[in-house]
Amino acid sequence: MSGSLTVVGLGPGDARWLTPEADAALAAADVLIGYGPYLDRIPPRLGQTRLSSDNREEAARAAAALRLAADGKHAAVVSGGDPGVFAMAAAACAEIEAGPPDWRELDVTVVPGVTAMLAVAARVGAPLGHDFCALSLSDNLKPWELIVRRLDAAAGAGFVIALYNPISRARPWQLGAAFEQLRTHLPTATPVVFGRAVGRAEERIAVTTLGAADPAAADMATLVIIGSPETRTIVRPGRTPLVYTPRGAQVVA
Amino acid sequence: MSGSLTVVGLGPGDARWLTPEADAALAAADVLIGYGPYLDRIPPRLGQTRLSSDNREEAARAAAALRLAADGKHAAVVSGGDPGVFAMAAAACAEIEAGPPDWRELDVTVVPGVTAMLAVAARVGAPLGHDFCALSLSDNLKPWELIVRRLDAAAGAGFVIALYNPISRARPWQLGAAFEQLRTHLPTATPVVFGRAVGRAEERIAVTTLGAADPAAADMATLVIIGSPETRTIVRPGRTPLVYTPRGAQVVA
Numbered sequence: 001m002s003g004s005l006t007v008v009g010l011g012p013g014d015a016r017w018l019t020p021e022a023d024a025a026l027a028a029a030d031v032l033i034g035y036g037p038y039l040d041r042i043p044p045r046l047g048q049t050r051l052s053s054d055n056r057e058e059a060a061r062a063a064a065a066l067r068l069a070a071d072g073k074h075a076a077v078v079s080g081g082d083p084g085v086f087a088m089a090a091a092a093c094a095e096i097e098a099g100p101p102d103w104r105e106l107d108v109t110v111v112p113g114v115t116a117m118l119a120v121a122a123r124v125g126a127p128l129g130h131d132f133c134a135l136s137l138s139d140n141l142k143p144w145e146l147i148v149r150r151l152d153a154a155a156g157a158g159f160v161i162a163l164y165n166p167i168s169r170a171r172p173w174q175l176g177a178a179f180e181q182l183r184t185h186l187p188t189a190t191p192v193v194f195g196r197a198v199g200r201a202e203e204r205i206a207v208t209t210l211g212a213a214d215p216a217a218a219d220m221a222t223l224v225i226i227g228s229p230e231t232r233t234i235v236r237p238g239r240t241p242l243v244y245t246p247r248g249a250q251v252v253a
Numbered sequence: 254m255s256g257s258l259t260v261v262g263l264g265p266g267d268a269r270w271l272t273p274e275a276d277a278a279l280a281a282a283d284v285l286i287g288y289g290p291y292l293d294r295i296p297p298r299l300g301q302t303r304l305s306s307d308n309r310e311e312a313a314r315a316a317a318a319l320r321l322a323a324d325g326k327h328a329a330v331v332s333g334g335d336p337g338v339f340a341m342a343a344a345a346c347a348e349i350e351a352g353p354p355d356w357r358e359l360d361v362t363v364v365p366g367v368t369a370m371l372a373v374a375a376r377v378g379a380p381l382g383h384d385f386c387a388l389s390l391s392d393n394l395k396p397w398e399l400i401v402r403r404l405d406a407a408a409g410a411g412f413v414i415a416l417y418n419p420i421s422r423a424r425p426w427q428l429g430a431a432f433e434q435l436r437t438h439l440p441t442a443t444p445v446v447f448g449r450a451v452g453r454a455e456e457r458i459a460v461t462t463l464g465a466a467d468p469a470a471a472d473m474a475t476l477v478i479i480g481s482p483e484t485r486t487i488v489r490p491g492r493t494p495l496v497y498t499p500r501g502a503q504v505v506a
Contacts, residue, residue, distance in 0.1 A: 021269035084374045090382025093497035097487045104489040110375035121337045122363035129343025133386035141501035153410035157403045234350045236357040244346035248394035
């Protein structure tokens with residue numbers, strides 16, 4: 001079998017964060033498979049075909065790519081950000097595990113990328129400068145009680161928290177509930193960063209506090225970072241404040 | 254004041270993970286400042302000077318860069334991986350906060366990069382495919398008791414754990430103690446990944462289990478990932494196994 005599957009991270013936003021490795025992987029593919037808006041970021045290449053699908057059809061997209069690879073094609077599944085963070089690489093692995101035995105013999109490569117939390121953090125300084133966690137707020141595939149338990153554990157132990165998938169039309173109340181839950185652990189002055197569409201023309205970054213954080217400021221394209229008790233804000237004249245978490249830390253009460 | 258400070262993430266390993274934004278930032282700098290081995294990765298440019306320093310002198314290096322920027326220079330501090338993850342961006346913010354008021358008026362930019370845990374994860378599949386945390390195992394700047402508390406919280410709530418700075422000559426026992434602590438929460442079959450020098454010629458990736466994990470397999474250049482109870486290993490004939498954490502999860506007992 002001479003086909004291959006490559007799962008490629010495009011980074012968030014435009015080509016400024018597309019790595020040379022990702023660029024080469026896109027160029028080497030016979031078929032590009034992905035969510036339409038991600039495919040739209042990639043310049044067309046002669047002789048290369050594209051399969052666009054809905055954002056929610058991750059398993060079907062991964063299986064389609066694996067069938068093409070098993071058929072001898074060089075298939076590249078594209079993902080925004082990093083494909084290993086709440087994205088296509090895990091979906092591809094799940095299909096390989098559940099699929100026919102010959103899929104385990106395929107050449108599979110994951111090409112990492114800048115994930116959204118790193119790009120949003122960079123915009124405001126270094127809020128992820130010390131111990132942090134990344135948590136998906138979607139309760140489509142896990143119970144809400146588990147999300148609450150993870151919020152409690154993370155905030156209680158002093159991790160900075162990056163929330164992926166904070167809100168959607170089908171999940172309108174979860175982000176507000178998460179802020180409420182975090183207010184039971186953290187001071188109201190804890191810095192909160194909303195990073196919407198980072199690296200794209202419609203990018204909007206806002207720094208606020210946990211006390212003032214309004215879930216309505218987020219949408220599906222937003223990444224939310226909630227500081228730890230150590231996270232600090234530096235006010236700057238005529239500039240947006242810097243937010244950072246120092247490298248040292250004290251014992252959390 | 255027309256100077257600027259840019260904190261640039263080179264990504265781990267060689268230039269395959271250097272983003273176009275980082276490349277442009279390096280080209281635009283008058284002075285490059287950083288730990289010697291990071292500077293060595295960057296091709297020399299005419300008219301550009303370099304200040305190399307020891308890896309432990311992060312505060313002094315950040316302050317030197319800020320003095321140059323305040324003096325009108327375009328100073329770029331370089332960092333391996335992502336500068337916002339256990340690296341130079343937080344050190345720069347801390348110096349700005351503690352420094353003279355005019356440092357707050359400087360143009361400061363952080364250029365994100367692929368951080369080591371994403372590159373190591375990509376090598377084996379998608380171990381960070383669902384909720385995870387990043388934790389520095391160094392107790393130079395925080396008490397060991399806090400690290401144990403964070404390990405307990407993360408493992409107890411089902412986060413995958415990426416350990417940065419797992420071991421050094423001055424901190425020889427901490428990784429073994431961390432594995433022992435995690436064994437009180439997690440099954441011995443939990444997948445563990447050692448990723449050494451990812452993306453460099455001397456790269457070495459190993460997949461093992463928490464029961465068999467040997468701290469001697471890690472050194473200063475190693476990133477260690479410990480799975481959650483959901484993390485799975487896919488055995489493949491003639492290939493290294495894939496490790497991934499599925500997107501869904503059940504309530505952790």
